[in-house]
Amino acid sequence: MPENHEDWGFSTRALHVGQGPDPETGAVVQPIHMATTYAQQGVGRHKGFEYSRTGNPTRNALEECLAALEGAKHCLAFASGLGAETTLMLLLNPGDHVVYMEDVYGGTFRLFDKVLKRFGMEFSAIDASDLDVVERSMTSRTRMLWLESPTNPLLRVVDIDAVSEIAHSHGAMVCVDNTFATPYLQQPLHLGADVVVHSATKYIGGHSDVVGGAVMTNRDDLEKQLRFHQNAVGAVPSPFDCWLLLRGVKTLALRVERQSENAMAIANSLARHSAVKRVYYPGFETNAQRAVAAKQMRMFGGMVSFEVADEATALRTLERLKIFALAESLGAVESLAEHPARMTHASIPAAERARAGVGDGLIRLSVGVEDVGDLIADLERALS
Numbered sequence: 001m002p003e004n005h006e007d008w009g010f011s012t013r014a015l016h017v018g019q020g021p022d023p024e025t026g027a028v029v030q031p032i033h034m035a036t037t038y039a040q041q042g043v044g045r046h047k048g049f050e051y052s053r054t055g056n057p058t059r060n061a062l063e064e065c066l067a068a069l070e071g072a073k074h075c076l077a078f079a080s081g082l083g084a085e086t087t088l089m090l091l092l093n094p095g096d097h098v099v100y101m102e103d104v105y106g107g108t109f110r111l112f113d114k115v116l117k118r119f120g121m122e123f124s125a126i127d128a129s130d131l132d133v134v135e136r137s138m139t140s141r142t143r144m145l146w147l148e149s150p151t152n153p154l155l156r157v158v159d160i161d162a163v164s165e166i167a168h169s170h171g172a173m174v175c176v177d178n179t180f181a182t183p184y185l186q187q188p189l190h191l192g193a194d195v196v197v198h199s200a201t202k203y204i205g206g207h208s209d210v211v212g213g214a215v216m217t218n219r220d221d222l223e224k225q226l227r228f229h230q231n232a233v234g235a236v237p238s239p240f241d242c243w244l245l246l247r248g249v250k251t252l253a254l255r256v257e258r259q260s261e262n263a264m265a266i267a268n269s270l271a272r273h274s275a276v277k278r279v280y281y282p283g284f285e286t287n288a289q290r291a292v293a294a295k296q297m298r299m300f301g302g303m304v305s306f307e308v309a310d311e312a313t314a315l316r317t318l319e320r321l322k323i324f325a326l327a328e329s330l331g332a333v334e335s336l337a338e339h340p341a342r343m344t345h346a347s348i349p350a351a352e353r354a355r356a357g358v359g360d361g362l363i364r365l366s367v368g369v370e371d372v373g374d375l376i377a378d379l380e381r382a383l384s
């Protein structure tokens with residue numbers, strides 16, 4: 001691999017970092033190293049690998065590539081987004097306080113509320129798009145501010161630069177779940193965040209065929225602790241999954257550009273529809289946070305949410321869609337639609353959901369790369 005990849009554009013890095021032709025065979029695609037253990041020349045003398053949970057060549061290739069895409073010094077790959085999140089959170093201690101954006105992914109909320117609270121960590125949900133609220137939420141025990149931007153499912157935008165400054169002035173680190181934006185649209189480490197996490201299951205993999213996760217950071221101290229925990233906790237991805245993620249990420253920029261264009265067209269069409277009460281899309285001129293989104297994102301992404309009259313209308317609309325599959329997850333080439341209150345966010349108690357504004361009439365779309373006219377026609381038919 002050439003050494004000057006910092007100068008390369010995003011797609012050149014996606015195709016080539018960590019993945020030069022195989023020195024043994026010249027194969028242009030990264031081999032899948034399935035071996036679980038590696039022969040040593042003498043005790044402790046080896047070629048960099050001992051045991052595959054601790055280190056694996058295919059995983060190394062993926063980690064190098066994802067680090068380069070996120071503009072990070074370090075990347076650690078995991079078996080799922082939640083595996084990545086759990087391993088990261090295990091760097092904290094009982095008594096530590098975490099402040100998080102209130103409409104985070106339901107599984108992140110469940111990890112905080114049902115698992116980590118049992119180990120003595122404390123959590124406060126806030127609206128991190130309001131800088132005064134962020135300032136007031138910090139205590140002397142706050143170790144981490146956890147953000148999603150755009151958020152899930154209301155696509156609210158947080159000024160990562162501004163909130164990072166506040167968190168750092170209180171000695172807290174900033175973690176951004178960058179799953180929705182992808183490293184192509186937004187690079188939180190350049191905006192002041194200390195850590196980025198991804199559900200690589202989504203846009204990075206991009207084809208609904210692999211579950212994976214990643215943590216990126218520029219901080220050597222965090223990388224050292226994370227590397228220890230990656231091995232000690234063991235939530236590592238299989239070599240085959242690493243290979244699938246490497247294969248998927250090659251087309252990330254192409255896919256996300258098309259998905260963002262399609263999503264903008266769909267958001268505009270929904271906004272004109274009489275059955276639609278409200279559309280959530282960060283790129284809308286009417287969106288109060290559009291300027292922040294435009295400042296920190298290259299395009300506005302492939303996720304669109306919208307509200308219809310009530311739950312019955314939402315469920316009927318979802319069942320009538322033909323091209324959009326009614327399914328959880330997001331970020332793949334095919335379009336998906338879901339009902340957050342009953343599906344992705346069902347693990348959040350109804351009162352919390354209502355407080356965060358996730359209503360029963362809300363539908364979330366993950367817009368794929370199909371022909372946009374077909375997607376718009378599908379939605380119009382289902383809403384009629």
Ligand SMILES: Cc1ncc(COP(=O)(O)O)c(C=O)c1O
Pocket residue numbers: 080081082083105107108148152177179180198199200201211212213329
């Ligand atoms: C924003 C976000 N973060 C994290 C996760 C968890 O990732 P995984 O399903 O790969 O464990 C998800 C899953 O939907 C997600 O949408």
